[in-house]
Amino acid sequence: MDHTIAGSAGKRVSLEKTMNPAGVLALAIGSIIGWGCFILPGSMLQTAGPLGAATAILLGGLVMLIIGKSYGHMIARLPVSGGEFAYAYHGFGRNHAFACGWFLALGYVSIIPLNATALTLLVQFIAPDLLNWGYLYSIANDDIYLGELAMAGGAILLFGILNFVGSKLVSQTQTYMVALLVIAVVIIAAGAATSEQASIGHLEPVFAQDTAPWAGILKVLAIAPFLFVGFDTIPQSAEEYKFSPSLASKLIAWSIVIGTLIYVAVLLETGVVIPWPELVSEERSWYTGFALEAAVGKAGIVFLAVAICMGICTGINGFMVATSRLLFSMGRAKVLPDWFTRVKGEHRVPRHAIVFSVVLALVAPLFGRNVIIWVVDMAALGTAFGYMYTCFSAWKDGRKPVALFGGLLSLGILLLLTLPGSPGFMSEESWWACLVWVVLGTVFYLGERKKLASIPKQEMDYLILDQES
Template sequence: MEQREQLAKTLKPHWVWAIAFGSAIGWGAFVLPVDWMGMAGPLGVIIGYLIGALLMIIIGACYGYLIQRLPVSGGEFVYSYFGLGRYHAFFCGWFLTLGYMSIVALNASALALLGKFIFPSIVEVGHLYTIAGWKVYAGEIILACSALVIFAFLNIRGTSLSGFSQFIFCIGLVGGVILLSIAMFLHPSSSPANLQPLFNPGRPAIASILAIVAIAPWAYVGFGNIPQAAEEFDFHPRKSFSLIVIAMLCAGLTYSIVIIATGIGMPWMSAVDAGYVWGTGAIVESAYGKMGVALLGFALLMGIFTGLNGFYVSTSRLLFAMGRAKILPKSFAKLHPKHKTPHIGIFFTMAATLSAPFFGREALLWVVDMAALGVTIAYFYACFVAYRLFKWSEHENSRTDNRLVAPGKKLLSLLGVICSASFFLLLVVPGSPGFLSKPSWIALLVWIGLGAIFFLTRFKGYKSIPDDVLDGYILGEHRTQENIPEPSKPAVSAASISSSLDIGRIK
């Protein structure tokens, strides 16, 4: 078997937290509060996101188990291979790649939106055409593409640099949110009465909350960046679950604070009816003028930077893992000769997303809505594989003899399966609050078609790789079955299980 490239262990715990938290917040917390309140009302949004955070923590527990067992790059792609085989791995990896790339592209388009609002005379230059009602300007294309290029080179320069930069961006984001919220709470025109009605009067409260819960996989998708970077942890993987929990709680709190700070500044129904291009920006501008917009713009800029940086990390690591598995050309598995980063994956992500600004923001939103489905599929795979890692009792009859007896962890994993399946149903069942729009379904079918074509072109070579060789490519040193109880040996005690996840490959 040819030499397997491995990434250096350079990521510190607070950098990993910043990758998860910053990627979860991104631009949406500052751009979409008025849109969300139009869906569910202020309290509906807050309850929906807090429920979403709790559900994502349950799913995150499954990730914590898997990261400890398989601390390698690739995340859900690796987990689906480990638990279900090579073809499921391709299916999961294909959808996850789209989800990650879409978020990179959307963060770049959010930068163009910020530029349109703050510097319209500079960004709205050279009108080219209109797509789905969105006027596309040469100025916004240049701005968005420049950001994509800059962050690509930042990530190529080294994981330590991108990790440290992410932490600094997060500090700026948190500082901006705190200052902005204090300012909005203290403004004379701000009033809790502006939050009334607490729910959207046009739909039942439960439906309003579920509409927000349905987009939680997208809103909190940043925690999925932690397993993608697991191979680069310079700390024990068991810390990963606590980092996921802290990141999700911080994200849920941040979403709630921004919703309240936005809602008290103006009656939210008036803001919705006004049809602002950027509702939060308009409310802050009415209170504090350009100075307030500058502060909000700074927080938004930090959110965009954390999203761009974090998802460049995740996308490139996923492509790197798929390159090692020979699903993608082997060049994706090569590291930069000097900086030791997966530079081909970074360049590919940059090249693929550079076309996005040309399609306009509205058309891109269709793809992102559809990408939420792909992320949800990845959640399901991770939770299902985690569920299969454990047994309810020592006497459970199963062909799988190398699992650990851990009923508590198996129950939590089962809840994760149910949560991820529920997210999926909210997106695909007609009439549900989160049902995908027709353009999103069209985009989904196009992506499935492209995946089928790509798979057929790679099928023969991918199928011909022996199982033990592919184990080595994808799992590396973690492919061996360690501490597996033999049939003739005494059963493993529950006490020893709780302190170890050194279990072997699921059979």
């Protein structure tokens, strides 16, 4: 329904309530588990050893559970699209909301092509020459082929069309894909654990030998919180719940717990088949794939490919939902043009925001996967800011001391990314990407500042938070 504020020409466009708890949970789990879950175990073993890496993942999950408590509170308090953007406005005003939303928008939309290009990597592993046709150019040490662009673009368009049809279909499809993902992970983990080659002794030494245990754990912990990026698709779709928003806190907790168990299961499956120091002693393109093939043969690779494919597809789908809802919310707040608030179709989805997300995601692969990774690494700052704004907003809203602790943990994540010498310090290329995005945001903000300042707080509260005073 469209609403009009008394004494104002502004209208508040709302989205239809079509999402059930299973669909929302599936969006979060599918966004958390992506390509990295099946690629990173080798480097994690090298860095911290089996026990060190598993400990870091569990600690990362615990950090996310603490932060997630604030998200649950804010969703129940403000069940609107926009998530962290809306929470930053509620706690700290429109300027902070713009900064938070600007970084989050880039972070969300960049993860879509990151997943889509990961699909081409999976195909290359299974059939190395299938997509290597139509060489176009090289950028950042990455060769760009027309075959790869067609594969990545096809996946983006497919889920763009799915989102275009309606959120109910999106959540149903996501539920089926996540179910298939979980089943495949259970099968490959059970197959590896029960194979003749598997031995608990292969997990020794439990820590990496060339570094102190605490240092290895800290290095993996530096990236662990970002393994769970995706649970914040839950607040982005809050306006579309056809259930009580108070249930969101449990959905967040379950998504993080299930994501943690999947990460640890794939990690241990990689290390239990072959003595892990032997496994990582040679450079391999895919440690998990190598270990599983050694355990159960080509059948294991098939199930692993299914798991990875589902992880990639659910990531594309989930972050397309998050991106479009964030852009829709920013458009409704007049931070972005009204064009982003156009809602059409039987299920009233933000189709213009979806189209914009798809177009940006289609352009990104033209710059190569390495450049996308730089942007995603930089955009992790936006995620950390989103965590921090949500927790401190919940703290100001009366959620103490859990929210305050979550805010301090979020600040710690920011420091891991930005303090020179820290394990998670961003690369030089990511800093340059950050500078470009900050400059663009500053120029855009200065151009829109007078217009934004002219909107009365009463109207802004209504547009962003659906609150009338």
